[in-house]
Amino acid sequence: MLLEMRNITKTFPGVKALDDVSLAVREGEIHAICGENGAGKSTLMKVLSGVYPAGSYQGEIVYDGARAEFRDIRDSEERGIIIIHQELALVPLLSIAENIFLGNERGRNGVIDWPETFRQTEGLLAKVGLRETPGARVESLGVGKQQLVEIAKALSKNVRLLILDEPTAALSEADSQALLDLLLGLKAQGVTSIIISHKLNEVRRVADTVTVIRDGATISTTDARGGTLTEDRIVRDMVGRDMAHRFPDRDRRAGDVVFELRNWNVRHPEQRDRRMIRDLSMQVRAGEVVGIAGLMGAGRTELAMSVFGRSYGRDITGEALIHGRPVDLSTVDRAIAAGLAYVTEDRKSLGLILDETIRRNVSLANLDAVATRGVIEEARETEVAETYRQSLRIRTPGVFQKVMNLSGGNQQKVVLAKWLFTEPEVLILDEPTRGIDVGAKYEIYNIINELSAAGKAVVMISSEMPELLGMCDRIHVMNEGCFVGELTAAEASQEAIMSLIVKE
Amino acid sequence: MEQVDPAQQAARLGIGAYVARHIRDYGLLFALIAIMVFFQVVTGGTLLKPVNITNLFLQNSYIIIMALGMLLVIVGGHIDLSVGSVMGFIGALAAVMIVTLGLPVAVAIPVCLVVGMGIGAVQGYFVAYWRIPSFIVTLAGMLVFRGLSLWLLAGQSVGPFPKSFQALSTGFIPDLFGMDRPNLLAMAVGVVAVVALLWLGLRARARDARYGIEGEPFGLFLLRNAIVAAALLFVTWKLAWFRGLPNVLLSMVVLTVVYVFVTERTTLGRRVYAVGGNAKAAKLSGIRTERLTFLTFVNMGLLAALAGLVFAARLNTATPKAGFAVELDVIAAVFIGGASMSGGSGKIVGAVVGAFIMGVMNNGMSILGIGIDYQQVIKGLVLLAAVFFDVYNKNKDA
Ligand SMILES: Nc1ncnc2c1ncn2[C@@H]1O[C@H](COP(=O)(O)OP(=O)(O)OP(=O)(O)O)[C@@H](O)[C@H]1O
Ligand SMILES: [Mg+2]
Numbered sequence: 098m099l100l101e102m103r104n105i106t107k108t109f110p111g112v113k114a115l116d117d118v119s120l121a122v123r124e125g126e127i128h129a130i131c132g133e134n135g136a137g138k139s140t141l142m143k144v145l146s147g148v149y150p151a152g153s154y155q156g157e158i159v160y161d162g163a164r165a166e167f168r169d170i171r172d173s174e175e176r177g178i179i180i181i182h183q184e185l186a187l188v189p190l191l192s193i194a195e196n197i198f199l200g201n202e203r204g205r206n207g208v209i210d211w212p213e214t215f216r217q218t219e220g221l222l223a224k225v226g227l228r229e230t231p232g233a234r235v236e237s238l239g240v241g242k243q244q245l246v247e248i249a250k251a252l253s254k255n256v257r258l259l260i261l262d263e264p265t266a267a268l269s270e271a272d273s274q275a276l277l278d279l280l281l282g283l284k285a286q287g288v289t290s291i292i293i294s295h296k297l298n299e300v301r302r303v304a305d306t307v308t309v310i311r312d313g314a315t316i317s318t319t320d321a322r323g324g325t326l327t328e329d330r331i332v333r334d335m336v337g338r339d340m341a342h343r344f345p346d347r348d349r350r351a352g353d354v355v356f357e358l359r360n361w362n363v364r365h366p367e368q369r370d371r372r373m374i375r376d377l378s379m380q381v382r383a384g385e386v387v388g389i390a391g392l393m394g395a396g397r398t399e400l401a402m403s404v405f406g407r408s409y410g411r412d413i414t415g416e417a418l419i420h421g422r423p424v425d426l427s428t429v430d431r432a433i434a435a436g437l438a439y440v441t442e443d444r445k446s447l448g449l450i451l452d453e454t455i456r457r458n459v460s461l462a463n464l465d466a467v468a469t470r471g472v473i474e475e476a477r478e479t480e481v482a483e484t485y486r487q488s489l490r491i492r493t494p495g496v497f498q499k500v501m502n503l504s505g506g507n508q509q510k511v512v513l514a515k516w517l518f519t520e521p522e523v524l525i526l527d528e529p530t531r532g533i534d535v536g537a538k539y540e541i542y543n544i545i546n547e548l549s550a551a552g553k554a555v556v557m558i559s560s561e562m563p564e565l566l567g568m569c570d571r572i573h574v575m576n577e578g579c580f581v582g583e584l585t586a587a588e589a590s591q592e593a594i595m596s597l598i599v600k601e
Numbered sequence: 602m603e604q605v606d607p608a609q610q611a612a613r614l615g616i617g618a619y620v621a622r623h624i625r626d627y628g629l630l631f632a633l634i635a636i637m638v639f640f641q642v643v644t645g646g647t648l649l650k651p652v653n654i655t656n657l658f659l660q661n662s663y664i665i666i667m668a669l670g671m672l673l674v675i676v677g678g679h680i681d682l683s684v685g686s687v688m689g690f691i692g693a694l695a696a697v698m699i700v701t702l703g704l705p706v707a708v709a710i711p712v713c714l715v716v717g718m719g720i721g722a723v724q725g726y727f728v729a730y731w732r733i734p735s736f737i738v739t740l741a742g743m744l745v746f747r748g749l750s751l752w753l754l755a756g757q758s759v760g761p762f763p764k765s766f767q768a769l770s771t772g773f774i775p776d777l778f779g780m781d782r783p784n785l786l787a788m789a790v791g792v793v794a795v796v797a798l799l800w801l802g803l804r805a806r807a808r809d810a811r812y813g814i815e816g817e818p819f820g821l822f823l824l825r826n827a828i829v830a831a832a833l834l835f836v837t838w839k840l841a842w843f844r845g846l847p848n849v850l851l852s853m854v855v856l857t858v859v860y861v862f863v864t865e866r867t868t869l870g871r872r873v874y875a876v877g878g879n880a881k882a883a884k885l886s887g888i889r890t891e892r893l894t895f896l897t898f899v900n901m902g903l904l905a906a907l908a909g910l911v912f913a914a915r916l917n918t919a920t921p922k923a924g925f926a927v928e929l930d931v932i933a934a935v936f937i938g939g940a941s942m943s944g945g946s947g948k949i950v951g952a953v954v955g956a957f958i959m960g961v962m963n964n965g966m967s968i969l970g971i972g973i974d975y976q977q978v979i980k981g982l983v984l985l986a987a988v989f990f991d992v993y994n995k996n997k998d999a
Contacts, residue, residue, distance in 0.1 A: 110622070405885070406885075406887075408884070408885060428887075428889070429884060429885060429886070429887045429888075430887035430888070430889060432887075433887040439885070441885060446879070446881060446882070447881050447882055447885055448882055448885070449879070449882055450875055450878035450879045450882055450883070450945070451878075451879070452878055452945055452946065453874075453875070453878055453945075457871070457875075461875055461882075461883070461886045461888075462886040462887050464868040464871060464872070465868060468867075468868045471867050471868050471869060472866050472867055472868075473866055473867060473868055473871060475808070475866075476808065476811075476812075479812050483812075515886070
């Protein structure tokens with residue numbers, strides 16, 4: 098055993114995040130941790146890596162045969178435990194090389210030895226299979242490549258135990274595959290990893306052992322070699338019951354056209370000659386869920402943001418209609434008033450005010466509904482937040498909890514609650530289930546279905562094809578700012594979508 | 602995850618733990634009391650003499666008035682370095698209009714306030730709509746208005762002002778009950794204020810209880826209110842034995858109540874906090890972030906103008922040096938009061954208490970005859986200590 102965590106208990110004010118959790122990791126394996134949102138996965142890893150120092154939790158950690166009491170991250174890094182957090186922690190304006198050796202610079206007496214730094218960076222980039230120059234700025238890289246930089250950074254520190262908290266949540270299919278292959282490669286070189294993921298197919302692909310945590314307690318630890326462990330079994334441990342279907346049934350009946358875009362054109366905000374969206378038209382009927390598939394960079398988020406109050410791009414032309422009437426979507430508040438809602442893909446920086454309570458986040462986009470003549474009625478506001486807390490099953494001791502303290506999936510539900518409260522006619526969801534566990538996904542799908550049953554129009558952007566296939570009545574396939582094809586639910590399949598994307 | 606009933610937990614933890622968790626709020630009140638007691642002792646009782654208490658209010662009114670606006674600016678994620686200069690400039694403008702040109706006070710005051718708003722509007726325009734960092738815009742404003750007041754006054758002091766203008770600051774509210782000393786009105790106001798505070802506090806507690814919010818333990822609530830009530834009654838009692846309620850105290854209290862209401866209860870206030878907390882998310886929630894930023898600067902300009910008038914009225918002349926470095930006192934007051942540099946958090950009451958802490962220190966040290974050199978050093982250290990205390994507590998929680 099490389100690592101044993103025994104009877105770990107960690108309490109936050111009002112919440113017992115971990116209750117007597119144990120975890121044992123063998124040397125040289127890939128150990129997956131699964132569990133619902135808020136089960137305590139991230140917290141357990143923070144305990145392990147010293148983010149929560151020894152003494153702030155109960156229980157003991159035995160690492161490499163000796164009892165370990167890490168006071169901070171440096172402490173654990175010295176012993177070869179490197180954590181890559183759910184949120185990437187790179188400095189966007191610095192180069193790849195600078196980021197990799199940040200705080201660990203090559204050189205002497207505080208003078209950086211650049212040739213050496215670059216040479217070593219090249220070696221590390223080759224190891225992780227990233228073809229970029231060491232001097233490239235991190236902000237110019239996509240999320241997938243940034244993730245590889247994080248791993249290169251970990252490798253530069255002589256990693257023995259690599260911890261990845263939802264590394265593929267924001268990655269496209271291809272990038273995820275590359276990352277998982279890299280993990281398998283590292284394993285061959287003797288690096289042990291712990292990976293947290295909600296994508297069970299990935300877990301099945303790479304994991305040697307799977308530990309499931311539920312409500313802050315270890316439920317099961319299973320050997321996954323040999324392929325006997327099924328996804329259904331993991332799901333059952335995670336949610337505590339059998340889940341026969343991943344997608345709820347919906348009765349599919351499309352009504353009149355609710356939302357329509359005609360000849361939508363958008364240019365890049367800085368480079369005016371770049372056309373990001375080109376002559377795009379679409380219709381969504383009442384009760385319909387329309388999906389938009391495409392690779393990262395196809396322009397899906399740009400399309401959604403440009404429609405939602407011109408939040409992206411410039412020189413936007415085209416017509417938008419809701420219930421057949423042209424609407425003014427030139428600012429966000431007008432778009433909201435017209436009946437549009439947009440659930441962003443980036444909940445932390447665009448969707449939430451992390452330092453505020455759940456209650457205040459939920460009411461934010463529709464404050465006037467809880468106010469009389471500009472004066473907020475706190476009782477009403479609290480009731481609203483409480484209603485959504487219950488109906489969306491946001492796991493938290495109360496609506497006065499700061500959003501910062503919620504687990505990723507529960508934060509997503511708060512964003513959703515905020516937009517449901519605006520009672521939109523048209524709901525645009527951008528990666529609505531990113532980083533969300535299967536149980537909560539099912540709940541969110543249910544909410545989507547309820548909305549469409551109530552005659553709303555739903556547009557769903559997603560990089561997870563099974564989700565599009567399971568939920569949508571029609572799927573538009575997008576590439577380089579255009580729709581390159583449309584598939585009905587009956588025609589759609591992963592292969593059909595992929596072949597439309599690559600046909601271009 | 603096991604959910605622990607917060608009320609239950611509070612009961613288990615007891616008063617000590619509750620205070621420890623809300624150390625910032627209690628710490629501030631405690632610091633103010635400690636500083637007052639300290640100076641009361643070392644000045645041999647001069648600090649809390651009726652005449653000095655009256656002075657304390659008169660001397661610090663302009664800082665408190667501007668701290669109200671600065672809090673909103675800082676909560677919105679910005680800063681305004683120009684307020685000292687603007688205050689001086691408006692004082693100069695008032696002097697030129699009233700003393701040199703002989704315009705009626707009733708005309709000059711509204712003109713000055715409108716000019717203040719205009720100044721705020723121009724600065725706010727560059728900050729909000731052109732996204733020039735407020736530090737730079739208001740640094741420019743600080744230089745421009747310092748220069749303009751010198752130019753307006755031609756380097757001279759201009760005064761004195763007519764009585765009607767001086768009343769802005771040094772006037773007292775006549776005793777409705779016709780007594781001279783003690784001033785019954787002052788005492789009545791003190792009693793009414795105490796009752797109102799208690800009533801509001803109890804109402805808030807009842808509301809919190811209804812929604813299961815963990816409230817202050819009742820004993821602590823009583824203790825805190827007893828201290829505040831005693832302080833209020835003590836101050837009004839002392840004021841009653843001098844000349845009663847200064848006009849400026851009344852305007853300060855009214856303004857403070859209005860701003861507390863706006864920041865805590867209105868959609869407008871809520872939106873300012875949202876913009877400071879996460880401007881991008883606020884914008885995508887349909888909040889017109891630019892307009893709000895613009896408005897916080899207009900408001901700041903208005904309050905800086907009011908402060909300029911009050912200050913000129915108290916000194917009874919406008920001098921080119923008026924308002925010099927005052928922006929630093931105002932900003933310090935807001936940060937001592939617990940606002941965060943990155944925006945999104947901070948309270949009006951905190952800023953007002955912060956201003957009083959600065960005020961009592963200024964006043965106490967002057968009584969002691971401590972030189973301006975040491976005064977600056979001490980004020981600087983107090984600011985650092987207050988913010989350090991904040992950061993320390995935040996880190997401890999995490
Ligand atoms: N600093 C904190 N203060 C209070 N509660 C916290 C804090 N950090 C985590 N929690 C709570 O602890 C529980 C476990 O959170 P954690 O982030 O470990 O979940 P997770 O399993 O990683 O979920 P996800 O899959 O959504 O990322 C949650 O209920 C969360 O609200
Ligand atoms: Mg997590």
